[in-house]
Amino acid sequence: MDRNLMESIKEWTKSSIEELEKRLMENLELKDMIKVSSDFTKFKEIDSLINEYFELLDEKELWKEEPGSEGEIQKIDEKAESLANEILTLLLPEDEFKDRNVFLEIRAGTGGDEAALFAGDLLRMYLRYAEIKNWSYEILDESKSDLGGYKEVVVRIKGKNSGTYMKYERGVHRVQRIPVTESGGRIHTSTATVAVLPEIRDVDVFVDPKDLRIDTYRASGAGGQYVNKTESAIRITHIPTGIVVTCQSERSQHQNKDKAMMVLRAKLYELARREQDEKVSSQRKNQIGSGERSEKIRTYNFPQNRVTDHRVNLTIYNLQAVMDGNLDLIIPKLIQYDIEQQLKELGII
Structure with missing residues (x-):
C-alpha cells in the first residue's frame, strides 16, 4: 500500500x-x-x-x-x-469474494466465430494466470465452436485470493484484430462477456429440491467413447428463476450433479445480490465498475499491441504479455484504485 x-x-x-x-x-x-x-x-x-x-x-x-x-x-x-x-x-465493508473460490463463466459475444475464438483466448489467459498464482482450476462445462473457440465455458478456480483478484474481470472484454476468417485484411471488433461468481457454501443459499428439474444427457467433448455411451452429464433447472446450469466434467453422474449444484447456488446468490443492489442503487457508486455483464471494461487491440483497461484509464503496450497470463500488470492497480474509492466514500481520504 x-x-x-x-x-x-x-x-x-x-x-x-x-x-x-x-x-x-x-x-x-x-x-x-x-x-x-x-x-x-x-x-x-x-x-x-x-x-x-x-x-x-x-x-x-x-x-x-x-x-x-x-x-x-x-x-x-x-x-x-x-x-x-x-x-x-x-x-472496509465485507467483501463477498474474500477467502472464496470462484466460478468463471466466459461467453462469446458479438462477432460470431471470431468472438468464440476470442473467448478461447481469454480462457487460456485466465488459466495461465491461475498457474502463475499457483491456483488450481477445472473446466466444469464447455460448448466449443467449429473453429476451436468457445461459445461458452465455465471454470472453477481455487486458491488463495483467487476471488479477490478475479472479481475485477467481470464485464465485457473487447478485441480489435484481423480475424483468421477475414480474407480482406480488415480489422474487426468482437466481444466476450466474463462473469465471476463467488463459490457459495450450502448454508449461504437454501435450495428447495422441489424447485429443481434435473435432466441427464450424454456428455460431449473430451473423454473418449465412455462419455458418449453414458448419460453422465447433468442439467439442473431452477424452476422459480429459470436458471439453467450444466456440468459434464466428470464421468460420474453424482459428481457432475454436485458441481452443477455449486454453480447453481453461486448464480442464485448473485441474483439475490443484484436484487439487493437495485434496492440500494446509490451504494458504492464510485467502486470500480458494477461487475455487470454489460459493462465494457477492457480492450485488446492487436494491431497496436495495446491493452486498455477503461475503468482506470490504464494502457499497456505489451499485449502478448497480458494474453500470456501476466494480469498482475493490471489487477493490482484496479485493487489499489478500488480501495482508494472505498476509503473516499468513508471520508478517510
Missing part, C-alpha cells in the same frame, strides 16, 4: 479515537455505550496495526543499507502487505 495512503488512514483513525473517547465520557444509553465501546476497541486495534506497519517500513530502510539483504526486505514487504490487508479488512 502507498505510504501516503496509510498516513491518511492513521490521521483519520487518530481523530476517530479522540472522538470516541469523548463519547465514552458521556451519559450514554446501554445500546449506544456498547456500540461506541466496540468501535473504540476496533480503532485502537487499527491504530496498533498501523504503528506496527510503519515500524516495518523504518526497518526496511535500515536493511536497504546492508548488502545482500534482499531476502530480509522481501520478508518485511510480505509482513507489511499482510498488515495492510488486516487494516483494510477492519476498515
